[in-house]
Amino acid sequence: MRFSLTARAALGLAAAALGLAACQLPAGELPEVGGASVVATDATALTLALASDIPAPDPDTAYNGYEMTLVNSAYEGLVGYATGTDEPTIAPELATDWSVSDDGLTYTFHLREGVTFHDGTEFTSAAVEPSFARRLDIGAAGPGYMVAGVTDIATPSDHEVVLTLDAPNDSFLDYLASPFGPKMVSPVALAEHAGTAGLDWFSTHDAGTGPYEYTDFASGSSYSLIAYDDYWEPAPAYDLVTFRVIESATTIQLQLETGDLDGIVGGMTKEVLASLGDSDEVSTYLFPSMTAALMFLNPASDLFTAQEERTAFLSGIDRDALAAAALGPIAADADGPYPSLMVDAATNVDAVEYDPHGLDAFEGEHVRIGYPAFLPGAQDLADHLTATLNAAGIPTESVGLESGVFWAMSPEDEDAPDITLFTNWPDAAHPDTWARIFYTPAGGLDLFGAEVEGLEGELDAILADGDRSRYADIAAQVSGSGYWTTLANLDTPALFRTEVTGVEEARNPVLGIDLDLSQLAPAS
Amino acid sequence: MLSFTLRRLASVVGVVLFLALAVFALGKVGNADPVRTYIGANASAEQVEQARAELGLDDPLLTQFWNFLTGAVQGDLGISLSTKHAIADDLSTRLPATLELAGWALGFAVILAVVLAAVAALGGKVAAVLRFVFFSAASAPAFLVAMLGVLVFYQAWGLLPASGRTSYGVYDDSTGFYVIDGLLHASPLYAADAIGHLILPAVAAGLAPGVALARVLSDGLGASMSSPFARTARAMGESETTILRRHGLRNASSPALSMLAVQAGLMVSSLVVVEQVFAWNGLGTYLANAIAAGDFNAIAAVSLILGVVYVVLNALVEVALAAVDPRVRLG
Numbered sequence: 001m002r003f004s005l006t007a008r009a010a011l012g013l014a015a016a017a018l019g020l021a022a023c024q025l026p027a028g029e030l031p032e033v034g035g036a037s038v039v040a041t042d043a044t045a046l047t048l049a050l051a052s053d054i055p056a057p058d059p060d061t062a063y064n065g066y067e068m069t070l071v072n073s074a075y076e077g078l079v080g081y082a083t084g085t086d087e088p089t090i091a092p093e094l095a096t097d098w099s100v101s102d103d104g105l106t107y108t109f110h111l112r113e114g115v116t117f118h119d120g121t122e123f124t125s126a127a128v129e130p131s132f133a134r135r136l137d138i139g140a141a142g143p144g145y146m147v148a149g150v151t152d153i154a155t156p157s158d159h160e161v162v163l164t165l166d167a168p169n170d171s172f173l174d175y176l177a178s179p180f181g182p183k184m185v186s187p188v189a190l191a192e193h194a195g196t197a198g199l200d201w202f203s204t205h206d207a208g209t210g211p212y213e214y215t216d217f218a219s220g221s222s223y224s225l226i227a228y229d230d231y232w233e234p235a236p237a238y239d240l241v242t243f244r245v246i247e248s249a250t251t252i253q254l255q256l257e258t259g260d261l262d263g264i265v266g267g268m269t270k271e272v273l274a275s276l277g278d279s280d281e282v283s284t285y286l287f288p289s290m291t292a293a294l295m296f297l298n299p300a301s302d303l304f305t306a307q308e309e310r311t312a313f314l315s316g317i318d319r320d321a322l323a324a325a326a327l328g329p330i331a332a333d334a335d336g337p338y339p340s341l342m343v344d345a346a347t348n349v350d351a352v353e354y355d356p357h358g359l360d361a362f363e364g365e366h367v368r369i370g371y372p373a374f375l376p377g378a379q380d381l382a383d384h385l386t387a388t389l390n391a392a393g394i395p396t397e398s399v400g401l402e403s404g405v406f407w408a409m410s411p412e413d414e415d416a417p418d419i420t421l422f423t424n425w426p427d428a429a430h431p432d433t434w435a436r437i438f439y440t441p442a443g444g445l446d447l448f449g450a451e452v453e454g455l456e457g458e459l460d461a462i463l464a465d466g467d468r469s470r471y472a473d474i475a476a477q478v479s480g481s482g483y484w485t486t487l488a489n490l491d492t493p494a495l496f497r498t499e500v501t502g503v504e505e506a507r508n509p510v511l512g513i514d515l516d517l518s519q520l521a522p523a524s
Numbered sequence: 525m526l527s528f529t530l531r532r533l534a535s536v537v538g539v540v541l542f543l544a545l546a547v548f549a550l551g552k553v554g555n556a557d558p559v560r561t562y563i564g565a566n567a568s569a570e571q572v573e574q575a576r577a578e579l580g581l582d583d584p585l586l587t588q589f590w591n592f593l594t595g596a597v598q599g600d601l602g603i604s605l606s607t608k609h610a611i612a613d614d615l616s617t618r619l620p621a622t623l624e625l626a627g628w629a630l631g632f633a634v635i636l637a638v639v640l641a642a643v644a645a646l647g648g649k650v651a652a653v654l655r656f657v658f659f660s661a662a663s664a665p666a667f668l669v670a671m672l673g674v675l676v677f678y679q680a681w682g683l684l685p686a687s688g689r690t691s692y693g694v695y696d697d698s699t700g701f702y703v704i705d706g707l708l709h710a711s712p713l714y715a716a717d718a719i720g721h722l723i724l725p726a727v728a729a730g731l732a733p734g735v736a737l738a739r740v741l742s743d744g745l746g747a748s749m750s751s752p753f754a755r756t757a758r759a760m761g762e763s764e765t766t767i768l769r770r771h772g773l774r775n776a777s778s779p780a781l782s783m784l785a786v787q788a789g790l791m792v793s794s795l796v797v798v799e800q801v802f803a804w805n806g807l808g809t810y811l812a813n814a815i816a817a818g819d820f821n822a823i824a825a826v827s828l829i830l831g832v833v834y835v836v837l838n839a840l841v842e843v844a845l846a847a848v849d850p851r852v853r854l855g
Contacts (some may be wrong), residue, residue: 028711031693053813055607204611219607220618221805246687246803247812248673254679349532374816403818408557465774 020364030485031216043522046500047237047260049246051267053220059183060135063142065425066266068179068514070243075119075183075208076127078109078161079176081429083516084505086288086341088429090177094123094184094209104168104466111159115232117186118206125155128163131185137195140170143427147182156499157450170466171430172289178428178512183208211236211518221245225517231516237502237521256282256495261432263496266513270328273493283367284499286329286491289512290339290427293323293331293381293487294438298448301418311351315325316358317388323488326384327377331488337478338434339426340489341509347431347472351480363393370409370417373400381421381487411448420447423490429510431471432463440479450483499523528846536839543831544596548589551660551820558820562605576596579603592824601825605816611825614810619829620700621689622795622806628722629730629795636734637780638773641741645749645768662735666794670728670801677724687803689716689721725802733787740783744776751775776843785841789834 009069029449042466054067055189059075062068072080078095081088095109144501149172152164163170175181189207192198206214211233212225223243227236246252253272255261265287276282297304297313304310307415323331336348365387371382382398389396401409401415409416424445426433440456455477462470478484492512496503499522506519559575571686574775576582580591595602601611644651678686690702692714698705703722706715748754749772756765792808800810807826814822 025712025716028706029709029715031695032710053809116580118541191667216693218617218805219614221688221803224693232664244688244803245805247809248687248801248803251674251687251803253803254674258682260686374818402815404558404820405818 010269013392033447042235045264046241046517046520048241048243048260049252049255049264049267050223050243051249051252051264052247054223056199057206057214057223058199058202059185059206059208060139060144060202061199063139063180065511065513068483068511069265069517070214070223070225071183072179072210072508072514073212073241073517074206074210074214075185076210077113077176077181077183079173079181079335080181081177081509083508085509088341088509090173095236098173100173104170104464105165107165107172109163111161112232112492113159113426115209116230117184117189117209118228119186121186121188123209124158124185125161126158126433127184127187128155128161129153130187130190134190134194135182136183137380138199143178143180143182146178146180146427164464168464170463170468171428171432174428174430174433178433179508179514180427189406202258212241212369231442233518236518240518241517245353259497262420262498262500263494265494265515266492268493270330273329275497283496283503284505285494285496285503287426287494287504287512288332288341288489289414289492289508290397290429290434290510291422291423291512292334292339293327293377293423293486294489295449295487296386296420296422296450297483298411298416298418298420299447299450299483300416303362303367304482307482309361312355312358312361314352314358314482314485315355316360316362316392317385318354318356319485319487322384323381326380327488327490330377330491330493332491334445334486334488337439337486338431339486342426342429342434343431343468343471343475347469347475349472349475349479350478352457352482352485358475359392359394365394367394367419368415368417369396369398369419369421370401370406371398371421372403372406374403374406375423376492377423378421383485385419385421388484401492409447421487421491421496422447425511431468432459435459435471435474435478439474439484448483450481452477452481452483525846529843532839532842536835539835540832541593543835544593544828545589546830547824547827548592551824552585558605558818562603562608567779596825596828601828602821604819605727606812606814606819606822613823614826615807615829617700618806618810621804622799622808624701624703625722625725625799625804625806626788626791626795628726629791630733630784631738631811632730633734633787633791634784636730637737640735640738641745641776642768642773644738644742645745645772646764648675657735661731664732665797666728666732667797667801669731670798673724673728674801674833680817684724685721686724689718689804691721696756715801717765721802725798725804728801729791730750730800732794733791736787737783738821741776741780742772744779748772748775779842781845785838788837792834 002279048064052066054070055062055064057067057070059071062071073254076093078093079090079098080093082091094112098107098109100107111123111125116360117123123149132150132153136144136149140251148167149165149167150163151166154162156162175269193201204214204217209232210230211228213228215226216224222245225241227239229235239422246255249269249272252264253275256276257265273284277284297310299305304313320333332340336347336350340348369382369386371378379400386396386398409420424447426437435457437445440446440459441449441451442456455474458470458474462468494503500520501523502519502521506516508514508516559572559579559581562575562579580588583591592602599612601615603609604611604614607614643756644654674686677684695705702718703715706712706718745768749768753771754767757771773797794810795806796808798804799806800812802829807830811823811826814826
């Protein structure tokens, strides 16, 4: 015991000596963080965690999720979604107001005056065309489609822009308001860093009009933003915001408790949420958003060739109970095929109701679940679904598929799974951005390529005439086909020190992990 | 000696070539499709084909292997499918981070081994306690040591940081080695802070190798200290400490040196976990993220680099041993 105490004391003394020495050592020449002009005190510096590293926060290629808070802090679009509300409402950003022609082809925007880009260039209507052009050029594999329908951009004055579409598109304003939507970029920066040669520059620098500017980026380690002095709205309360990449949930928890971290959005385990649930120093938030968990049945599987078989199988699964058991407090009951915040309950029709005997016909059949091992929560869902099916007398195995294998999955392959799972958010709050992506083979995330005949044409027609009540019919067809089902809406968890206020008001209704940093403020 | 060195050099080239072939072949078996990882799920079939050509995946396998090999020799390790940057650029900041951590961990392991082995060789009650420490510490996984270190030195006592490499940002002209950066910029505060950040991860990564090394060294010392030359030295009036320092350690160092090379290689695997716990932006976290994203190009590049380091390190140790011990050359 004496030895143990002595050793501990020696180690403590050594560490204390190092700490004291560090405090008293001459600072010498230190790196400049946030630029020499900004001296952020503890009260005006915000430190947030990222549970995993982010791809480049380039306004036209960013399409992942967690980097969008950086993008949307440095850049603004013509319009955006109002934050802090469950109801997605399109609100002014760099356009103060707008109108749409009766034929749905012409959008006229009046632009805000007195706005400057971070490089000092004045924001005028001349910035719209090159910004859209870069989105089409650089973002072609991702969110470029959002401006693909724009055939003409007219600028009657410095503060008015008129966009003409090739066809009416009821979701166009939602594209512009999307967290992933087109941003206004300084034309000067665009000229200096054009094309793919400019990608490196845009991955560490910004040229937007937002409340924050990119400053020190240490890829894989930390990303810092400083408040933009000439922002057109009142300056944000925090001068310096630093995102630290910390992949260990335990380390994040400890640093939140000690105050070294001020907060984190998303990426937290059930265990950490439960552990900090009663904390006096850390507040737990659950942001409703449009993220949802889906289950896909393989139409090429012998089990699911007939529509009656698929709907019978789905009816036998208590989806609310499954999601609650697998995902805990972040799971909220699904109403139908769309995320619940996207459409009203009357539109979100679900043709399949829970039937405790629905699985009886499948007893003795073998089921294989292949889930994306790279998506948080997918394994929990797969494990609980496996247990449910095994308990029902259906021998089931689940296999985690890494990214390359998952995306190469073909429904006709001999070893293709019978079922797969996926969690995702839509690009925007418009129902088309959900239905088309997941429920049509051309959408990209219809994982087994299942098709309801005529659905894509119907979606095209709704986009053209703007009659959103028809999405109820789409929901009935999608759920009635039995190819897909939405297991749950997923809330986005966030943990913040109680000293940080404005967190609820800062959340984005579409993408819960996208936070409007300018709304956060230290408690007075 | 020259012929021995040339033989070892040839074997290093052979092993590295085989390693490159194995790493390349592993990426080609199975049915993974790296293109979707590269351009995303929403891409059209046309974009997939375009990206496939851009990545050189349409070329014959032999051409792909030749490009991989010649590129690696020239420092071009390809494009990361997940970060979309040149892998060489990605690694330019991460490799120094890992080398700095590995260097400190190895230094800690060697010092720990020498101290533990020397104390054990002197005998007494302390030696008995240390033998117990040998066995228990050697079986403690690195992540456990890391978490214990964080709980005690960060959370409970608040003495050491729990994550990252520095509290003061990065110099524009950083070498990637932050302690050296602090010294180069005449900032003792920066250097001390960097050392403070290094202590816990270096101890977590170096503890098990240090103990393993200590056991080998201790066995060697035990044999040396009871050998005829040690008895002669005692008879001539030399103190135990002098005998230990002048004769014991020197004679016991050969097997310890061999063990050091092995442990250095094994330590790299523990760095993957240690770097994640301490948010250390090195090769370990890069590799872990690449595995999670199915980024085979990055996995292959890191595997190749780590393999080369391991092979070269072992070859250097063999040559060093051969230089001091003729039996190795003859064997």
